Structures are given as C-alpha cells and as structure tokens.
Amino acid sequence: MELTYRPRRLRRTPALRAMVRETTLAAADFIYPLFVHEGAEVEPIGAMPGANRWPLAELTGEVRRAWDLGVRCVVLFPKVAEGLKSEDGAECFNENGLIPRAIRQLKQEIPQMAIMTDVALDPYSCDGHDGIVSEEGVVLNDETIEQLCKQAVVQARAGADLIGPSDMMDGRVGALREALDDEGFEHVGIISYTAKYSSAYYGPFREALDSAPRSTSSKPIPKNKDTYQMDPANSREAITEAQLDEQEGADIMMVKPGLAYLDIIYRLRNESELPIAAYNVSGEYAMVKAAAERGWIDERAVVLETLLSFKRAGADLILTYHACDAAAWLLEG
Ligand code: PBG
Numbered sequence: 001m002e003l004t005y006r007p008r009r010l011r012r013t014p015a016l017r018a019m020v021r022e023t024t025l026a027a028a029d030f031i032y033p034l035f036v037h038e039g040a041e042v043e044p045i046g047a048m049p050g051a052n053r054w055p056l057a058e059l060t061g062e063v064r065r066a067w068d069l070g071v072r073c074v075v076l077f078p079k080v081a082e083g084l085k086s087e088d089g090a091e092c093f094n095e096n097g098l099i100p101r102a103i104r105q106l107k108q109e110i111p112q113m114a115i116m117t118d119v120a121l122d123p124y125s126c127d128g129h130d131g132i133v134s135e136e137g138v139v140l141n142d143e144t145i146e147q148l149c150k151q152a153v154v155q156a157r158a159g160a161d162l163i164g165p166s167d168m169m170d171g172r173v174g175a176l177r178e179a180l181d182d183e184g185f186e187h188v189g190i191i192s193y194t195a196k197y198s199s200a201y202y203g204p205f206r207e208a209l210d211s212a213p214r215s216t217s218s219k220p221i222p223k224n225k226d227t228y229q230m231d232p233a234n235s236r237e238a239i240t241e242a243q244l245d246e247q248e249g250a251d252i253m254m255v256k257p258g259l260a261y262l263d264i265i266y267r268l269r270n271e272s273e274l275p276i277a278a279y280n281v282s283g284e285y286a287m288v289k290a291a292a293e294r295g296w297i298d299e300r301a302v303v304l305e306t307l308l309s310f311k312r313a314g315a316d317l318i319l320t321y322h323a324c325d326a327a328a329w330l331l332e333g
Contacts, residue, residue, distance in 0.1 A: 023312045027070025032323035035208050036102050037079035047204035049289045051321050053079050060109045069327035073114040076102050079209050080123045088132050089121035093150035100158035107159035117155040119148050120167035127221050128213040130167040137220035139228055141169045148172055149179035156185040166193040168228040174248035192245045194253040195238035195264050198229035201257045201283030238264045239271055257281040262313040269314025277317035278310040285321045300329050
C-alpha cells in the first residue's frame with residue numbers, strides 16, 4: 001500500500017513511544033487517603049484489601065512510607081466511636097478529636113507532608129448524613145454550614161494545608177473561605193469536592209467508617225444522599241457547580257467518583273484553569289482488588305492504566321488508595 005501516514009512509525013520502539021507520550025504519571029500527582037481510628041491495632045477493611053484503619057501510633061510510619069515513595073499529600077478520614085456521634089455532629093469540631101490530634105502528630109513528626117482533610121458531618125453523625133437532618137427528614141443546608149465552618153477552623157488550627165469539603169451543601173466554599181480568613185488561615189487552601197455524585201461506588205468507604213445513612217430514632221432518615229449529592233445523569237450541572245466553587249474561592253476542584261465520570265473531568269478541564277483532582281473512590285478500588293485476587297486481571301497494569309486515564313482526561317491530581325503501590329511501581333519503571 002502507498003500510505004502517506006503510518007501512525008505505527010512512532011509506535012515502533014520504546015524510545016519512539018516515550019518521545020511522543022502525551023501524558024505521564026508521577027507519585028506527586030497522588031493524594032493518599034488514610035483511615036484513622038482510636039483502636040490500638042492496624043485494622044484491615046473488609047471490602048478494601050490493602051487498606052486499613054490506622055491507630056495514631058502507626059500512622060506516622062505509614063505516612064513516612066508514602067513520603068519516601070514520592071507521595072506528597074495525604075487525606076485523613078476518621079472512624080469515630082459510636083458514642084461520640086450525634087445529630088449535629090458536634091464532635092467534628094472537638095479540638096482534641098481524632099482528626100485534629102492526627103494532624104498535629106503528623107505536622108510534628110513529618111512536617112514536609114501536605115495534609116488534606118475532609119469536611120462533612122457523616123463520620124460524626126448518628127444519622128449517617130453529611131449534614132444535620134431535621135425532624136422532618138430534610139438535610140439542612142445553612143445550619144450544616146455553620147458546623148462545617150467550625151470543623152474547618154479546628155482542622156486549620158491543627159495544621160491542615162488543604163481543607164476538603166465533601167458535603168455538597170450550597171455555598172459552603174464561600175462560607176469556609178470567610179471562616180478560615182477570619183481566623184487568620186488565609187494561607188490554608190480549599191480543595192472542593194465540586195462535582196460529587198450520589199454514587200453507589202462509595203459503599204466500601206461507608207463500611208470502613210461505619211457511616212452509611214441509618215435510622216436510630218423515629219426521625220425519618222433519607223436512605224441516600226440524592227438531595228445534596230449530584231444526579232449521575234447530569235453533566236451540565238457540574239459546570240454550574242464549578243462556576244460557583246470558583247467564584248466562592250476554591251483553589252482546587254474535584255470530580256468524584258473518577259472512572260465513571262471521566263467526561264466530567266474533561267468538561268471541567270475545558271471550563272476552568274484551576275487544578276483538577278479526580279477521586280478514584282473505594283468502590284473502584286474494591287473492584288480492581290477483587291478481580292486481581294482472583295487472577296482475572298493484572299493489578300499493576302490495570303491500576304497504572306486507570307490512573308493514567310484520569311491524567312489524560314484532564315486531572316492534575318488523583319486521590320487513590322493505590323497511591324503507595326502505584327508510586328512503588330513507577331519507581332521500578
Ligand atoms: C464523606 C465522604 C465520602 C467519601 C469521601 N468523603 C462518602 C460519602 O459521601 O458518602 C467517599 C470516598 C470513597 O468512596 O472512597 N462525605
């Protein structure tokens with residue numbers, strides 16, 4: 001055949017392929033989510049093989065391991081004791097709560113690591129919702145934001161670098177920015193869960209924290225988070241959320257989950273110049289682990305290909321439970 005263009009010419013050798021590679025992965029792209037608890041043991045999480053609930057005594061070691069592999073940011077999630085949960089989630093702004101203590105410890109022992117937090121009430125709510133649930137079963141917006149502001153200020157005071165509101169209340173980014181600035185934390189950034197969908201992919205995470213919506217009284221508790229998290233059917237709405245977050249002062253925008261929402265990452269990339277993060281969530285992790293355990297897929301190849309796809313879609317950062325494994329694989333080359 002007389003072909004002018006033969007795209008295979010540039011695929012012929014590893015050197016040529018490396019020269020024209022458009023997207024790369026680096027350990028510094030990863031944000032490593034860690035679960036912490038009050039117990040003394042490292043507790044494996046059933047649906048997330050390889051992920052654990054860490055006691056504070058073991059936490060620094062795991063964070064140091066991540067740092068040594070090139071990871072530069074961790075995000076902390078608390079497994080809160082049932083007795084500390086309440087309707088208004090007030091434990092979330094206890095200066096001596098699990099998260100503020102974890103942050104202070106890490107800032108003391110490994111100050112070079114960036115620390116991101118999660119801002120929402122669900123780990124602290126006896127109802128398992130990200131906000132306060134009214135007697136009528138409505139997740140209250142403005143009342144919840146007051147709690148979130150107190151939570152964020154406590155996290156910032158403990159030393160957090162990036163505050164991550166995952167609650168999807170309207171107007172929370174602006175309110176958090178103001179609350180942080182009022183307390184002298186204008187240097188603390190906001191990584192907003194901008195387009196967070198009401199997704200079944202969060203199942204293993206809710207198991208890890210025992211934080212699924214549930215009814216403990218006669219109050220009607222919504223069984224899902226559809227009145228605040230986004231409808232998976234919607235894409236234009238993500239642009240609206242992005243515009244609001246940007247106006248309100250978000251520093252980084254996040255899309256969550258990641259894999260089923262690559263189109264949303266791509267759309268936000270074209271709409272905004274802010275850095276974009278993708279959250280490769282617990283259910284995505286569990287599926288890969290389950291198939292790999294059965295020998296049905298090659299875990300290393302599938303994980304690296306998946307993480308690369310987030311970058312290709314337009315993400316700068318990836319929250320992933322695979323962070324340390326992937327960083328180690330990248331070092332092996
Ligand atoms: C809490 C929160 C959730 C996740 C991160 N922050 C769960 C939820 O919204 O129900 C999910 C993370 C994951 O599945 O890996 N607001």
